[in-house]
Amino acid sequence: MDKLIIEGGVPLRGRIRVSGSKNAALPILMACLLAETPVRLANVPRLRDIRTTLKLLNILGCESEFEENVVRAQVVLLKPEAPYDLVKTMRASVLCLGPLLALLGEARVALPGGCAIGARPVDLHLKALERMGAAFELTSGYILGHCKKLKGAHITFDFPTVGGTENLLMAASLAEGETVLENAAREPEVADLANFLNACGAKISGQGTSVIHIQGVSSLHGCEYRVMPDRIEAGTFLVAAPITGGELEILDCPFQELDALVYKLREMGVWVQEDGERVIVRRDGELTGVDVTTQPHPGFPTDMQAQIMALMCVAKGAGSIQEKIFENRFMHVLELVRLGANIKLKDRTAVVRGVPKLVGAPVMASDLRASASLVLAGLAAEGTTEVQRIYHLDRGYENIEAKLSAVGARIRRAPE
Ligand code: UD1
Numbered sequence: 001m002d003k004l005i006i007e008g009g010v011p012l013r014g015r016i017r018v019s020g021s022k023n024a025a026l027p028i029l030m031a032c033l034l035a036e037t038p039v040r041l042a043n044v045p046r047l048r049d050i051r052t053t054l055k056l057l058n059i060l061g062c063e064s065e066f067e068e069n070v071v072r073a074q075v076v077l078l079k080p081e082a083p084y085d086l087v088k089t090m091r092a093s094v095l096c097l098g099p100l101l102a103l104l105g106e107a108r109v110a111l112p113g114g115c116a117i118g119a120r121p122v123d124l125h126l127k128a129l130e131r132m133g134a135a136f137e138l139t140s141g142y143i144l145g146h147c148k149k150l151k152g153a154h155i156t157f158d159f160p161t162v163g164g165t166e167n168l169l170m171a172a173s174l175a176e177g178e179t180v181l182e183n184a185a186r187e188p189e190v191a192d193l194a195n196f197l198n199a200c201g202a203k204i205s206g207q208g209t210s211v212i213h214i215q216g217v218s219s220l221h222g223c224e225y226r227v228m229p230d231r232i233e234a235g236t237f238l239v240a241a242p243i244t245g246g247e248l249e250i251l252d253c254p255f256q257e258l259d260a261l262v263y264k265l266r267e268m269g270v271w272v273q274e275d276g277e278r279v280i281v282r283r284d285g286e287l288t289g290v291d292v293t294t295q296p297h298p299g300f301p302t303d304m305q306a307q308i309m310a311l312m313c314v315a316k317g318a319g320s321i322q323e324k325i326f327e328n329r330f331m332h333v334l335e336l337v338r339l340g341a342n343i344k345l346k347d348r349t350a351v352v353r354g355v356p357k358l359v360g361a362p363v364m365a366s367d368l369r370a371s372a373s374l375v376l377a378g379l380a381a382e383g384t385t386e387v388q389r390i391y392h393l394d395r396g397y398e399n400i401e402a403k404l405s406a407v408g409a410r411i412r413r414a415p416e
Helices: 022-034 048-059 091-104 123-131 162-173 188-199 231-244 255-268 302-313 332-338 368-380 400-406
Strands: 002-007 013-017 039-042 062-067 070-075 106-110 135-139 142-146 154-156 178-182 203-205 211-215 224-226 247-251 270-275 278-283 291-293 318-322 342-346 349-353 362-364 384-388 410-415
Touching (some): 002 368, 022 039, 022 048, 022 070, 022 188, 048 091, 091 106, 091 123, 091 142, 123 135, 123 154, 123 162, 162 188, 162 211, 188 224, 231 247, 231 302, 231 368, 302 318, 302 349, 302 368, 332 362, 368 410, 400 410
Parallel strands (some): 039 224, 154 178, 291 318, 362 384
Antiparallel strands (some): 002 384, 002 410, 106 142, 135 142, 178 211, 247 278, 270 278, 318 349, 342 349
């Protein structure tokens, strides 16, 4: 296991490029199961979750190659079982349920179980697929699903679940007739999946809004597609500049997808400007605390909650963060406190009172975005911070220490 060693206190300056989106690439890779001819995907980030997904695709009968940032995938012979060994390491594995039911009328997918940020059930995925004619049993830790031909249905989600909407987009693309999804997730990654499916011959409209129409087609073909840039990685860089008192020029930044974050950063006193192909961000004077509530898109993203908390730790005055999406997503709080932060936690709300400075210490990463907040805090802290268990970070940030070093951070990886 590796750790990151950070000598903090250096203002980051320079250009940094955003990689392809992990959360868009994962469902798009699963959707490759649906294509009868080869798919070529560009801008795929080189991450552990992507390699896990390619392993899973292989077990399900889809062969692939991954060179530079390009994946070439081709279905050979589909098989219906996603084993626990893979599913337990990556919850998004459950996204193969929709494609397998649509193609084989059968799926055996291990139940993902709990994770560090909460229970995260898949009941909404199953309920919606049942409306299309699928039936499920839960046996020995597996979801056993079967159906005849899936049928279009009118489905209103109880909650705009990202994964649930994605599973349904894939299932409905090959179903008989029209499916309408209401209260669908509006996240840009859901729209990216829909755009990919359309490039493969699907008939989807309304993606990016809460009502999506899918007209089932009889088959899908391969295509060439470029995965959207990662808005959460971009958002992490938007915090990295002001937390270190530096200035970054961010390339490939999906700025229009970052409205809620940019709004809060500006309210804190961060200077952010889109300038043609790049976004420039810097700290202008003192930062102030703000109140943030996480919401489904276009609200403030839960995946940026830990990072903005790190920034609020060094702002002037108090601010609050209410977490409305996941019930247990405050594991980073105690670690930030180890670096000298002043944070009080009550139920789902954290009250952050800014301190004049953070001081380096050994800390432990508990999940992907928590790790990012500890790296940001370490970059701002005086002295040395060691972030342990960074395998979480490697699930979601491509070449993070190389990218940060290139803009001046003193950061290196070492065995734990
Ligand atoms: C996706 C993202 C994750 C992000 C999250 C919310 C991927 C691979 N992951 O996760 O980074 O934090 O969206 O933006 O894209 N829920 C249920 N039952 C269900 C499904 C969800 O109760 O069947 C609950 C979850 O426990 C959670 C909330 O709904 O509290 C949101 O979950 P969901 O939108 O489905 O998130 P994921 O797709 O798992």
